Amino acid sequence: MSTTTDASMQLIRNATILVDVGDTTFLVDPIFAAPGENPPVPNSPNDRRNPLVPMPAVDLSYDAVVVTHRHPDHWDEAAIEELEASLPLFCQPEEADAFADEGFTDVRPVDDNTSFEGVTLHRTPGRHGHGQLAAEMGPVSGFVFEGEETVYVAGDTIWYEPTAETLAQFDPDMIVLNGGEAQFEQGKPITMGIEDISAVRDATDGTIVVVHMEAINHCLLTRDELRSATADVHVPDDGEQISL
Numbered sequence: 310m311s312t313t314t315d316a317s318m319q320l321i322r323n324a325t326i327l328v329d330v331g332d333t334t335f336l337v338d339p340i341f342a343a344p345g346e347n348p349p350v351p352n353s354p355n356d357r358r359n360p361l362v363p364m365p366a367v368d369l370s371y372d373a374v375v376v377t378h379r380h381p382d383h384w385d386e387a388a389i390e391e392l393e394a395s396l397p398l399f400c401q402p403e404e405a406d407a408f409a410d411e412g413f414t415d416v417r418p419v420d421d422n423t424s425f426e427g428v429t430l431h432r433t434p435g436r437h438g439h440g441q442l443a444a445e446m447g448p449v450s451g452f453v454f455e456g457e458e459t460v461y462v463a464g465d466t467i468w469y470e471p472t473a474e475t476l477a478q479f480d481p482d483m484i485v486l487n488g489g490e491a492q493f494e495q496g497k498p499i500t501m502g503i504e505d506i507s508a509v510r511d512a513t514d515g516t517i518v519v520v521h522m523e524a525i526n527h528c529l530l531t532r533d534e535l536r537s538a539t540a541d542v543h544v545p546d547d548g549e550q551i552s553l
Contacts, residue, residue, distance in 0.1 A: 316458035317552035320545045323524035324383055324487055330456040333426040336371040341387035352493045353527035360524050365548030373397040377464035378449040379404050382525045401450050429455040433475045435466030438499035458482040468505035476513045482553055487521035489528030502530055503538045518543040518551050
C-alpha cells in the first residue's frame with residue numbers, strides 16, 4: 310500500500326463526491342437539484358421530497374465525470390443541464406446510449422478497465438440489495454481509481470463476496486462506501502448499513518469513508534448512529550474533504 314498522500318475525496322452531497330488521484334479529479338454521481346426539487350423515492354417509509362439538504366458551498370472543478378448507475382439519486386436532470394456536454398463521462402456499458410441520448414458527446418463505457426490522465430479506472434461489481442430486489446434494481450457498478458494511490462468507490466452495493474474480492478485484488482488506500490442503509494417499505498436494505506461497513510473494516514486496513522447519508526428520503530441510517538457504532542471509519546459532513 311502506498312505511503313504518499315496525493316489521493317483524497319471530498320463529499321459534496323449524498324453519493325456526489327470528488328475523487329482526486331494525483332493531478333486528476335473525477336466528479337462521481339452528480340446530483341445538482343435544489344432541496345425538494347426531485348420527488349421522493351417511491352415505496353419508501355416517508356414521502357419527503359429530494360434532495361433533503363442543499364448543496365454545500367464548494368469549488369466544483371473536475372476533469373471527468375463517473376456515473377456508477379443512473380438512479381435519480383446518482384444522476385438527475387439538474388446535472389444533465391449543468392454539466393458540459395463535451396466532458397469525458399465514464400459509465401456502465403449498459404447505460405452509455407442513455408447518456409449519448411442526453412447530448413453528451415464523450416461517453417466512455419468501461420467494460421473492465423480504461424485509462425485517463427495517468428489514472429486507470431477499473432469497473433467493479435455491485436449488488437444493490439438482496440435476492441430478487443437486487444435483480445430488479447438493475448446493474449450497478451463501483452470503480453477503482455488506480456494511480457500512485459488507489460481509491461475504491463464501491464457504489465450502491467451491500468457487502469458480498471465480490472466486494473471482498475475487490476478489496477483483496479486492489480488493496481486500496483481509500484475505500485468510499487455508500488451507507489445510509491437505504492430502505493423500501495418491503496425487503497432488506499439496498500445499501501450498506503452498520504454490519505456491512507463493519508465487514509469492510511475487518512477486510513482492509515485502508516482508510517474507509519462512508520457517504521450516501523442524510524440527503525435522500527429512503528436513507529434511514531444517520532451519521533450519528535453510524536459514528537456511534539463503528540470505529541476507525543470517516544463519516545464526513547457535506548463539503549468535507551478526507552485526505553490520505
